[in-house]
Amino acid sequence: MSFFNFDQSRHNTAAPGFSQAHDPFASLANREEDAEEIDFEDTYDGLGDQLEETNDAFNDDTFGDDVGEPGPVGKDFDFFGQTAKVANVIEEENVRFNRQPPAAKAPQPVAQQPAYTSTAGPSFAQPSYNYFAQAPARPARTGYEKYHEQPIEDLQVDAALWGVAPKKQPPPPAQPAAPSAPSGGRKMLSLEEVEAQMRAQAKAATPSPAPQHQPHQIPPEQAYYYQQQAQNQPQAHFQAGVVEPLYHQPQGHPMTILQRPHSKPATPAQPPTQPPAIHQHQQPVPPQQPTQILQNPNRLSGDAAKIGLPIHPTPPTGPQAAHQGHRQQGSLPRQPPMILHPAQLAQLSEEEKAAYLEQEAKRAKRNHKIFQMSRDNGIMTPQDKNFITRIQLQQLVAATGNPNEHGTDESLAEDFYYQVHSQIQAGQRQHPSQPLNQFAQTYLFQTGSRQGGMRRHNRGPENHMQRMEQQVQRAVEAAKNKPKNKQLVIEGSLGKISFSNAKTPKPLLNIKRHDSANDVKKAAHYVNGRDKKGELKALELVYTTLMKMEDHDRNMPMAPAEDDQEALAKVFAWTNEGQALNEQLWKALRVQDPDQPDRIHPFMALLSYNKGKRAIPRIFRHTTHEQRLSILTRVLLSLDHLDVVREGQVTTDQIQFNAAMRENIELFMAAVVNTLFSFTNELGLDLVGGILGLVCTRNVDVIAKSKIGASMLTMLLSRAETIKQKLVGNEQEWHNWEMHYNHFFNIIEPSLPYIFPASMNTNEDTYVWQLLAAMGIGASPDQQQRLVIAVKDRVMETVALGKTLPPALAIERLGSVNLFMRSIGLDVELLQ
């Protein structure tokens, strides 16, 4: 079009480097050509023609006392009062602009509509540069300082980024223009409405209808808006960015749009606290501009250049803000939070103001919080998080073992002591495997509850839990299926890398164990006729077998139903296995090995070790009656070979056993004698008699002189006495028993005076009195007399000693003696 006076071929606005956004009028020009639907003349009321360009000084009159507007709106333009101060500055600038080189003014005198576009086209880029040239020379207070702070070059860049939009805009549909045109003809307000609609449609994907006088503003403003967002400069520009969308959708959802600026905490919303300066410099100009447009198109370009806003981002703000004020008042009076302009605040009642401020404060607080929380948002992607979780789970699995194994033998093997100990000690734990299970569960539970605790994730904590559990499950599966490579050999390298964890530490030595090691028979080393190592090994074998048997007992299958073949088979297998183990144990004990004259019996050798003694109670739990009897017989038969008997002989001199021996004796008493004692209490008279007869074949003197031996004898005799009191057993048995007893009595009688320990002061001799009492009960009157004669001295000594002792001790001492005395129908009292 010739109206440009401008060669369009030279200036290709579509060229990418050309910052199309800055050249919105060119696009308009193009539109003019191919889209005739909208004629500027149709929408333009021609008021501009009536205005005098030169009488700018009266602009204040025109706009300051804007009578055309309804009453309440007047308040909106209050800022004119304030900005009146700046009015002269503006004028100065006008003058200044007029003195500019003609390049800027060149397109000035043309017909109105073309004039617009023409000014825009050529003068567009230049004015912006002019502006820069001018900038330093500006008066101190133009009201646009804020804009100065904003580097304008950015506009260019931004336009390149975003400004493609205007070019792409297809010719606007005519619809919106039609309604706007008539109103535009009548009032200023309607003009703004047209502008608003234009902008709305420019914003939307659908191209704007673009009424012809200010379509040029749309794209740049858009660009500018984005630019603000990009640069995040929370200055006065927000005004434009914030207000504009609202303008489009007055009752809409300003939040969505507002949030962008909010994302910068500097200005959460247009806070009421913001200095009015921003508005001051914004407000004065905008109201002028539209008018000026109408008055004198030249002024517009001049203004634009002068303001330094070739892209016109701000000019609309004023009218928009003002207009918005109208809207607010008119159509949406009851939406205080919609207030974006402090000026509006003034219009509100106290209540509304308070509510508004409160809401504002809340919102600001919330935004701040969101900002605080979101500072680290998105540092990790979901994949990252998953990855970390998997690593953690795998380590957990590696550290604690397979959670599925908890409660099984394997975990029992790993944590045997703790589990059994806590079972024994407390019993508060219902299940031995609880602690470990708890561990895994606790982990899961914690994660789950933590998730559930977050309100935002309320929709599926359960879901999350499940997912977590599945993940654990999968991790466990994977860990199980993974071949256990304990070493990594990197190809081509000489070394290996060993992996280790707490459960299986890295093996620092790699020693091959030969299974055949057991086969190599070493000649037994006999020291003093004993093979200590061999004995200890045998003992360990006993223990191992015992533990196997205990495990076996734990795995006892349920009592089978009548016709449940499978269960029956299971029970059968279990029984068989138990029998095999029993045989193994019996073999290991070697109870029935023949006696060898020069060597201690292997079973008794086991008993010479403390752990061998301790094993007896356990062995008795896993052996048959016959086996137990064999053990009892064996022990009594070899009593005089037993170290605790041989070396535990009482002597007349005051020698004390050493601590180890005392301990051994105590242990033997506790472990072996007690076990045998309770077993003996199940035996019949014939067996007791038979065993007594066997004992008599041994060195009774030695046996009786030891605590252990004496206790064993007491055990047998008292059992017989118990049976006698129950009046069970037949004549033959009694006869046999008496025969054995008489034989025993005859053998032991000479030793009786010497079986007492030397010391009388302690109650160490109680067991002797017990033996004597057991003998006395079963003795015939003749035997009783012999008994009394044999121990008379000791009795008298003890009674005499009792008189010198403190009463409590004396009673105790005499009590022991009385035990014997009463068994033969006497009492210590008689002696005193």
Add this chain to the structure above:
Amino acid sequence: MLFFSFFKTLIDHEVTVELKNDIQIRGVLKSVDQFLNIKLDNIQVVEELKYPHLSAVKNVFIRGSVVRYVHLPQESVDIPLLEDATRREAANQATKAKQG
């Protein structure tokens, strides 16, 4: 895992931990982990005059690797059970060694 298993049973018992720098700390065992790191509560240094800087300390976390001895309360150790546990551990190790 035997030691871990064992020390777990001593939780809430008083033990004396002797460190490799000769400090002996007596306190209530609060927790122990697989590395035999030890947490003691209510601690008291055995030779307080020698280590006055520890007299104000109420509880400690001891890295397992710096422990020389742990003095056990005898009455809370089940010796036969411990023996059995040791046997099991040995058996486990043997099987593991064979497998590995």
